[in-house]
Amino acid sequence: MDLSGAKIIITGGSSGIGKQTAKDLISKGASVIITGRDEQKLLKVALDLGCTGYHADVSSEEAAKGTVDFALEKWGSIDVLINNAGYAEFGLIHELDLSKLKAVYNTNVFGAAAMAKYCAQVFRKQKSGNIINIASTAASKGYPQGSIYATSKFALSGMTQCWRAELRPYNVRVIQINPSEVPTAFAQENRIEREQESNKLTPKEISNAIVSSLEMDNRGMITDVTVIATNPF
Numbered sequence: 001m002d003l004s005g006a007k008i009i010i011t012g013g014s015s016g017i018g019k020q021t022a023k024d025l026i027s028k029g030a031s032v033i034i035t036g037r038d039e040q041k042l043l044k045v046a047l048d049l050g051c052t053g054y055h056a057d058v059s060s061e062e063a064a065k066g067t068v069d070f071a072l073e074k075w076g077s078i079d080v081l082i083n084n085a086g087y088a089e090f091g092l093i094h095e096l097d098l099s100k101l102k103a104v105y106n107t108n109v110f111g112a113a114a115m116a117k118y119c120a121q122v123f124r125k126q127k128s129g130n131i132i133n134i135a136s137t138a139a140s141k142g143y144p145q146g147s148i149y150a151t152s153k154f155a156l157s158g159m160t161q162c163w164r165a166e167l168r169p170y171n172v173r174v175i176q177i178n179p180s181e182v183p184t185a186f187a188q189e190n191r192i193e194r195e196q197e198s199n200k201l202t203p204k205e206i207s208n209a210i211v212s213s214l215e216m217d218n219r220g221m222i223t224d225v226t227v228i229a230t231n232p233f
């Protein structure tokens with residue numbers, strides 16, 4: 001697709017991977033709406049990037065619907081949804097805090113599903129659209145203390161396959177991107193972005209994968225892209 005003039009929603013665009021992706025899509029001429037929970041941070045980043053910030057916590061279905069309604073009022077159509085908002089909690093199964101499990105699922109799984117629901121209604125009518133789900137290398141490999149985060153990404157991966165099968169007849173591409181570790185504000189209690197490390201990934205590599213997947217002609221769909229650091233050790 002031609003990204004120039006494309007209308008793109010990125011959930012969680014005020015930091016890390018979402019912020020870099022917004023920047024790169026804007027530089028290609030796209031119009032972008034970013035969302036986030038911290039309104040002050042969101043509006044500052046939106047101003048810096050030259051896009052629109054819409055304050056919305058994706059774990060609320062009402063807020064997810066509000067985001068899509070806002071985009072439709074602004075643009076009249078939507079070309080791309082990037083389900084990027086997500087966070088992690090870790091812990092051993094015998095000490096599992098069910099409230100943390102539910103809270104992470106509310107954002108990483110149910111939030112992404114609510115956004116996809118309302119965008120799919122638009123995409124089916126348009127007979128076009130793209131959904132990018134930011135999953136993780138943790139979406140296909142369980143590990144100790146991964147009961148909350150890794151399984152939320154397994155669920156997102158399963159939903160990716162279901163949505164792809166349902167929406168292909170409407171010319172909708174559903175693409176899963178699996179980043180390995182990227183030093184960002186992710187898993188930082190203070191929510192401050194980590195310094196980049198020369199041998200580790202940066203948000204730019206993930207953004208490159210997203211942009212290239214979208215730029216392929218609409219007749220073709222990259223289903224999954226996994227990005228790992230060449231030598232992070």
Ligand SMILES: NC(=O)c1ccc[n+]([C@@H]2O[C@H](COP(=O)([O-])OP(=O)(O)OC[C@H]3O[C@@H](n4cnc5c(N)ncnc54)[C@H](OP(=O)(O)O)[C@@H]3O)[C@@H](O)[C@H]2O)c1
Pocket residue numbers: 011012013014015016017018035036037038039041056057058059084085086087107111134135136137178179180181182183184185186187191
């Ligand atoms: N960094 C990694 O190592 C890594 C690896 C694999 C996959 N991922 C995935 O990549 C995605 C982006 O992560 P990142 O590294 O860029 O993390 P990040 O720097 O912490 O950014 C996360 C973004 O999501 C927003 N967000 C979180 N929960 C939200 C909610 N309920 N509603 C709306 N916005 C919400 C945050 O805004 P607020 O701060 O305002 O909440 C922020 O803008 C996540 O889905 C993560 O699971 C990350």
